[in-house]
């Protein structure tokens with residue numbers, strides 16, 4: 001179990017934040033919200049970060065990704081994938097979305113699963129019998 005303690009916010013030095021030994025740089029929610037208020041100019045990323053505000057309020061990972069982007073304007077593939085996954089999970093948990101994309105074998109009968117490997121057009125490699 002991680003030992004957590006209260007540490008003053010690194011930014012405003014006013015609010016206390018729960019931190020662990022791993023946390024080098026802590027930001028209180030107030031300061032995080034300020035950091036997240038930055039404008040995203042890239043329309044693609046704007047859409048990417050366009051999720052319900054309560055998601056950010058509830059999930060520190062989502063906040064950290066957005067802040068990271070605003071600070072460096074760059075995200076790794078892992079960060080993007082993680083962000084999408086968390087948003088997806090939260091949408092499902094809140095009943096905003098049905099877990100339809102889950103790879104469950106729900107509609108196996110609908111589509112033919114077996115691949116036909118037989119070549120449709122036989123090659124004329126062999127010479128015909130004489």
Ligand SMILES: [Zn+2]
Pocket residue numbers: 009010011012013014015027028029030031032
């Ligand atoms: Zn603060």
